[in-house]
Amino acid sequence: MKHFSRYPVWIIIVCMILFNPCTACHVYADGVTIITHGWNPSATGPVWLQSMRNAVSDNYLSGDQKYGVITVTKAGSNPVANCDPCNFDLSSGASGEILIILDWSAVANHLTGGPSAQDVAKVIIDKMITSQNGKPPLAQLPIHLIGHSRGGGMICEIARLLGEKGILVDHLTPLDPHPLTAGDPQPLLSTKIIDTPAAIYENVVFADVYLQNADDPKGESVSGAYNRVWGAMTGGYYANGSVYPNHRNIYLMYQGTVDLKNPVSNGEASMDSQERSAWFTSEESGGDQTGFSFSRIKGTTARKNDGVHNKIGGNGVRQNLVWSEAVWPNIADLQVRKDSSALGHGRQTIPIGTNLELRYVSLDYDSSSTVTLHADADRNPYNNNDLKSLGNPVQHLVTGKTFIENTVNWDTSGMTDGTEVYVYAKISDGSRTRYFYAPTHLVFSKYSLSSVIEILRVMAGLSPDISLISDINGDKVIGLEEAVYYLQKIAELRN
Numbered sequence: 001m002k003h004f005s006r007y008p009v010w011i012i013i014v015c016m017i018l019f020n021p022c023t024a025c026h027v028y029a030d031g032v033t034i035i036t037h038g039w040n041p042s043a044t045g046p047v048w049l050q051s052m053r054n055a056v057s058d059n060y061l062s063g064d065q066k067y068g069v070i071t072v073t074k075a076g077s078n079p080v081a082n083c084d085p086c087n088f089d090l091s092s093g094a095s096g097e098i099l100i101i102l103d104w105s106a107v108a109n110h111l112t113g114g115p116s117a118q119d120v121a122k123v124i125i126d127k128m129i130t131s132q133n134g135k136p137p138l139a140q141l142p143i144h145l146i147g148h149s150r151g152g153g154m155i156c157e158i159a160r161l162l163g164e165k166g167i168l169v170d171h172l173t174p175l176d177p178h179p180l181t182a183g184d185p186q187p188l189l190s191t192k193i194i195d196t197p198a199a200i201y202e203n204v205v206f207a208d209v210y211l212q213n214a215d216d217p218k219g220e221s222v223s224g225a226y227n228r229v230w231g232a233m234t235g236g237y238y239a240n241g242s243v244y245p246n247h248r249n250i251y252l253m254y255q256g257t258v259d260l261k262n263p264v265s266n267g268e269a270s271m272d273s274q275e276r277s278a279w280f281t282s283e284e285s286g287g288d289q290t291g292f293s294f295s296r297i298k299g300t301t302a303r304k305n306d307g308v309h310n311k312i313g314g315n316g317v318r319q320n321l322v323w324s325e326a327v328w329p330n331i332a333d334l335q336v337r338k339d340s341s342a343l344g345h346g347r348q349t350i351p352i353g354t355n356l357e358l359r360y361v362s363l364d365y366d367s368s369s370t371v372t373l374h375a376d377a378d379r380n381p382y383n384n385n386d387l388k389s390l391g392n393p394v395q396h397l398v399t400g401k402t403f404i405e406n407t408v409n410w411d412t413s414g415m416t417d418g419t420e421v422y423v424y425a426k427i428s429d430g431s432r433t434r435y436f437y438a439p440t441h442l443v444f445s446k447y448s449l450s451s452v453i454e455i456l457r458v459m460a461g462l463s464p465d466i467s468l469i470s471d472i473n474g475d476k477v478i479g480l481e482e483a484v485y486y487l488q489k490i491a492e493l494r495n
Helices: 009-018 047-060 117-129 150-164 236-240 245-258 273-279 449-459 480-490
Strands: 032-036 067-075 078-083 098-103 143-148 169-175 204-212 226-230 329-338 346-351 355-364 369-376 386-396 404-411 420-428 433-445
Touching (some): 032 047, 032 150, 047 098, 047 245, 143 245, 150 169, 169 245, 236 245, 245 273, 329 420, 329 433, 355 386, 355 420, 369 404, 386 404, 449 480
Parallel strands (some): 032 143, 067 098, 143 169, 169 204, 204 226, 346 433
Antiparallel strands (some): 067 078, 329 355, 355 404, 369 386, 369 420, 420 433
16 A cells, blocks of 8 residues: 655645646747848948847757848849848758848948838838749748838838738837938938838737837837837947947847847847846846747747737737738638637647647638648648648638638547647638748647646545546556656656
8 A cells, every 4th residue: 555644745736836847948930030220331231130040040940040131232223132042941840930131231321322211122022922942932921020220111111012912920020210211311412212101000910119219310119019118228339339339239139139148249249147137127037028039939928919910909000001912811820729718839738638729810801711720740831741630621701801710629639649739720812822830839648737636636535537547557556656657747757
């Protein structure tokens, strides 16, 4: 007979807490992140762009380098764009994340005849919606646009132009946005260059703006976004005598939310614990709970309601679009739910047999569409690594600009112990396709905390649900050994 007096129930409860597995320790990447700069008199791309891109890859993608560069130059008086290199291989690898640098430095000096930001934006769109170098169009995946200064205004314009094609932008991040106005330094002998004002349009799911108002050029708040404002930001670019240090410290700050090391350098300036203490609030936890933590890739902080589209659960107002050329179908959101509650971002152990609800939000302005749901072994929809289809294809009629919701139920009784699953939605109108992964990493197990609770019921002399438990060591007694074994299996400490 087992002796339980040496092992009070409270010890088991403490073990349940300590052995609870990590819920955010795997790669969550399945989209396109585009990073761009602003005014640049040197005609060569700033070093910080590559540094931020590499920081994303090194910290969240296990060094996976599906890199691309969109370069804008001039042909006569007009800007032209080329996507080269864009040699990432999507047919293999667990990550579907593509990291693109948008380098328009060759035309980014308006004082020497450079074009407006909106003229540059116009030539970018084709590189996103059509196949480049035999690769699927970038627009098939969720899009995150990050841009500094004039580039902050330009990504708003890129988002607007994508919206006119019917494409939703998942995440828009202007960094100290400063579109050119008549009040900025202008060419003396030629026409003034005026950029389109920064705005958040109705195809943007979430927008967050980071700006400073201490020194020129100052950033500007944007209606409909979550706006985080700084005053003077000592350190960083101030330490090396750079021009416009406060303006540039904004993108250094943002890289500090990507890479949490101390110090962190972007190849031009660095920040350490002193800057983190001065620049971030206690809620922002030294940069860990703001900035890049709102992205699909990191995703550890709930997006601020001020920046979430007001038609899909947030408070963010949106500017109207012209939808006359809108032809793309979209998934705006996909959640794995249990008992009507979203499981959220990260790794979740799911007892086999659990009924899950797959809730998605879709939009197709001009045509009917078909949505299919899939269980994938990773987060790359192009590598033919699907485990199974979930439910039947769902047909939707044209939506106009109204978001629609639908839920598909999934009985997981057929899953096997240890299977890891990422759920994604595929939407197609017959000509164009987009993909969207839920943020939850599912790990199916025949062992669960519910089983541990039933073991505790046995130990307390109560009637258990015996279908959830088994005698691990064959001694015909359910007790501590079973509880510890189950906890170790849940925490993946035992094979």
